[in-house]
Structures are given as structure tokens and as C-alpha cells.
Amino acid sequence: MKNLKLKSARAAKDLSQEQLADLCNVSRQTISAIEKGDYNPTINLCIAICKALGKTLDELFWNEDNE
Amino acid sequence: MKNLKLKSARAAKDLSQEQLADLCNVSRQTISAIEKGDYNPTINLCIAICKALGKTLDELFWNEDNE
DNA sequence: TCTGAATGTCAAGTATATTTTACAAATTTC
DNA sequence: GAAATTTGTAAAATATACTTGACATTCAGA
Numbered sequence A, B: 001m002k003n004l005k006l007k008s009a010r011a012a013k014d015l016s017q018e019q020l021a022d023l024c025n026v027s028r029q030t031i032s033a034i035e036k037g038d039y040n041p042t043i044n045l046c047i048a049i050c051k052a053l054g055k056t057l058d059e060l061f062w063n064e065d066n067e
Numbered sequence C: 001t002c003t004g005a006a007t008g009t010c011a012a013g014t015a016t017a018t019t020t021t022a023c024a025a026a027t028t029t030c
Numbered sequence D: 001g002a003a004a005t006t007t008g009t010a011a012a013a014t015a016t017a018c019t020t021g022a023c024a025t026t027c028a029g030a
Helices: A004-012 A017-024 A028-036 A043-053 A057-061 B004-012 B017-024 B028-036 B043-053 B057-061
Strands: none
Touching (some): A004 A028, A004 A057, A017 A028, A043 B043, B017 B043, B028 B043, B043 B057
């Protein structure tokens, strides 16, 4: 399932996948895969992404479906 | 760094590490390691733990230090 | 005390997250 | 419309999350 919250939060900051990847110290492909979905990143990477985008875990990685 | 939020949330539900592990379909050692800290679980496991304990990601895995 | 349940921890193996390299398609910019 | 940037994707290699099995320690209850 695509992570559209992440994709739009990145767009709101006007960052390319590669720029976000650099901020998080991961490869561009990793960011691409996370946005694409069907991927299972580590919590530390999720936190790094949140910090780079000024969001929290719940805002980017929590689905109402989960509750 | 120890995850005391997780440890106390589990205690509040009166679950052993092994019981929580079963609910999340992981081994007891994995839960133990996460509570102990210096561990980097995947987001899917974090979500499974949150669901089992009735908490959200921010409540169990977000540190104010991160913000 | 003794027993059993819960936890900490370690070593070796397996599964999978992430990287690297690479190419094509789509999008933007001039 | 060509050039540069961004994105999707794939295969092979590497790093690391997670499992299994095992043993020691702690602590509550009989």
C-alpha cells in the first residue's frame, strides 16, 4: 500500500526523493520503495524521515486501519 | 537507550514478554531486545506491538528528544 | 528452601532491509 | 524539442533484523 502521507509531506517541503534520502543517510531507492509501499523500513529510518520532514510517526506511518 | 514506555505499557496490560511476543508473532528475545534498547525493529513490528498494547507509534516509539 | 515463571543474554543460523550499479520512462526547464 | 532532473524498477551483494536453542539469574508463591 502506497504511503501517500509521506509522498505529500515530502512534496510540501519541495524535496526530491534523493534530497530526502541524503537527509536520512539512505539511498534514493530506499525512499522510493517506502513511498511505493510493500516495504518494511526500520523504526530508526522512519524517525529520521519524520525529523527531516517535521512530522511525527503517527502522522506519516500510522494508519487508522491499524487501530 | 531502554524503551521504558513499552515496558510500562506491557506491564499495564499484565503481559509477559513471551505473551506479547506471541501476540506480535515474534520471538521473546526480540521483545526483550527492544525493551532493552540499542535495537532497531521494523515499523511493521512496532505497529503490531502498538496494536497489541492499545497504543500508537508516537506513544511508544517517539522521543521528545527527536523533535 | 524449593519450584516455576519471567527475564537477560549469547552464539549461530535464516530472513530481509538496504546498497550499489544500471537503465528506461516520465517530468521539468531552457 | 533537446537537455537535465526526477522517478520507477531490477539484479546482485552486503548489513542487519529476527529466530532458535540454550543457560544463568531474579523473584513470587507454595
